[in-house]
Amino acid sequence: MYLLVFLHFLQSLLMAVHSCPASCACTYGSSGIAELRLVQCSDPGISAVPVNVPADTVKLRLEKTLISRMPRAAFYNLSELRYLWLTYNTITSIHPSSFVNLKALRELRLDGNLLTSFPWEGLRDMPRLQTLGLHNNRLSSLPAHAALFLPNITFLDLSSNRLTILPAELLDLWFPLPGQQGVSVQRRILGLHDNPWLCDCQISMLMSLSSSLGSPVVLMDQMLMCSRSLGQAGMLLTKAELPRCMRPSVQPAATRVMSPLGSNVILRCDATGYPTPTLTWIKTSTYTGCCQQGLFENSEELPKILESFMQESPRVGVRWSIISLNGLSYKDAGEYRCQARNMAGISEAPIKLKVMGITRLSRPLKKKVQKTPSKSLSKFKKPKQTLVISKSPPVLENNILTNIPPPFNNKTKRDSNLLSKVVQVYQVDKHVSQRKMNSANTKKKNQTLIKSVSEAPDNPTGALLSAALV
Structure with a gap:
């Protein structure tokens, strides 16, 4: 009896693996080593992601359907999936956890949908993803945090959307400044055409850098259009007179700061540039004076990028930042660098902080004790x-x-x-x-x-x- 139950379970499992969803076509393709299962669903009557897609599917195409949303863990059972095409549907929203368990996915295409936003944080569930297609959607902006999830993307198609500007963080990712440590330069292909770009220095420098010899970025189409303001007719970027970007300039409030032990100190710096630069605080050295020798033998490695600071931009081209140090100790002493950067360059200014403290207290106390009996002795003279x-x-x-x-x-x-x-x-x-x-x-x-x-x-x-x- 147990044997019959086991055989029934094995048969149902094999049917689940080798069965093909209704209104879909399941075929095998050869990769030169083994045959790969391909599943294509193009029936206009499909309104949801099929749930019985074979688990060994390597490529899944859901095209020209009525699917409008991607739910949570929509492809959780397809751990071997490498190619996922969801093109020319009516998708308007994607859950941030829609792509959970797609560890092997290398290509994701969402061309021809109705997306106004994309869950960039969902790319963490696809660590091997290299190709991302978002052509012909309704994206109007790219958030700055998108750059955190795009380091491995070598092909990004954002063409035929409603984009007007690119965040500086993306430009820093695509065009890293010379001399930056720990930055691996990858060659990327970008599709940015057919967007109403604003005629600013960012898009101008993007064109200039992409056209330079040995550029890490290759544009799919060089014919970019731009306009002076939203709603105006576009003109070719090559014919527009665009403003030049300005390398940032940094001015600290003070270059040397001395403060007593246990006090509170605020370090500030201001930066100007175009586009508006971003500021970063870096501690580059510690203070090892005569009275604090050996204090930093086991200290952390420097330079160190500090995370707890505040920065604001009161107007375009200007940014200021402060870092607050409360309850100063000797380990807070040292050199701090305020670093400003934009796509035109990078600048920094040093601020040296010295912590003052009392090293000997015994001598004044002894003098005070000796004076006390002399006063009492004078009464008896x-x-x-x-x-x-x-x-x-x-x-x-x-x-x-x-x-x-x-x-x-x-x-x-x-x-x-x-x-x-x-x-x-x-x-x-x-x-x-x-x-x-x-x-x-x-x-x-x-x-x-x-x-x-x-x-x-x-x-x-x-x-x-x-x-x-x-």
Whole structure:
């Protein structure tokens, strides 16, 4: 019984592989090594992508049908598909995930549909895609991010659409500037004819570069038309007087910046050029001064393109950009380059940032600690000064001065010595006061004696005694 179930499953699988959808023609073509399955569906009654296309199909053509939209994962089971033609249908929208699992696809053609936009990010699901045909649609613009998904495309047909300008990012992709590192120059074939291009310097330079010897771009048709503004009649590009592109010029707000450790800094630069240049920040070196030696031994490799910055264009031909560095550390120090580029050239300006910091803090703190006890010690010098001024015997003064200990670094010992000094000064003051009192009493007694003797009549001895005591 299990054998019968297995045979039934195998038979259904073989029928799914080798069956052909209704209203389609399935044939085999030879590639020189093996036969390849080709499926073509051209019935005008087809309004959706067939679901039972054989899994080993290599080339699928859905042409002249009523298919209007491409749903999500429309060709998920066709992992061996290499050529997909969806030409001359009525397709108006394509889901960004319509081409999931088409890892082997090399050619995608969507000519003759009603597309007003194309999901360029969907090209990530087709890493081997080289040919993309969008001829005769209704595309009116190309987004700048389309350049991110077109590096492998060597044939791009955008002819017979409604395109007016090309983003600078696409021109940078097709015509890389000399000396750019990591850029592999591929020869590309472009179809740009039958579009109402604006007569600006971009389309003029495109024509000039494509006509130069050894150009990486070959135009399918050199007869491009352009107009001064939308809605005007076109003229041949070769006969129009077009403005010249201007290489960008960069002016930084400051070439040298010094800021303390932990502060916030904003670096700014302005650029002018035509077409309006784009700005990029690059850190090219680090600061390895005397106080930060060895700080950057394990730092990341430089130069490094920075991603966190802001730029705006207030008007055509002008662009400014700032980069904000918050909480500066020594690793932020170094040289920053503001790079401006357009299809006419590239320019850059350096800005050197130095981070200032305090390297030694111990010396000022020691000075501050030494000054504090001296002030407290001066409070206890007043009794000593009073003692020196008084007419006390010099022996007492010398004893007091010799008993004052020198200042110690230990606060506890210094306080105890100061306390003992105060006690000694108090005892000396008490002793001196007692002597003064005794002296005053003696003088008073002598004055009383002199008075009593002097009062005696005709007493010469009393007069002599009074004169001697005074």
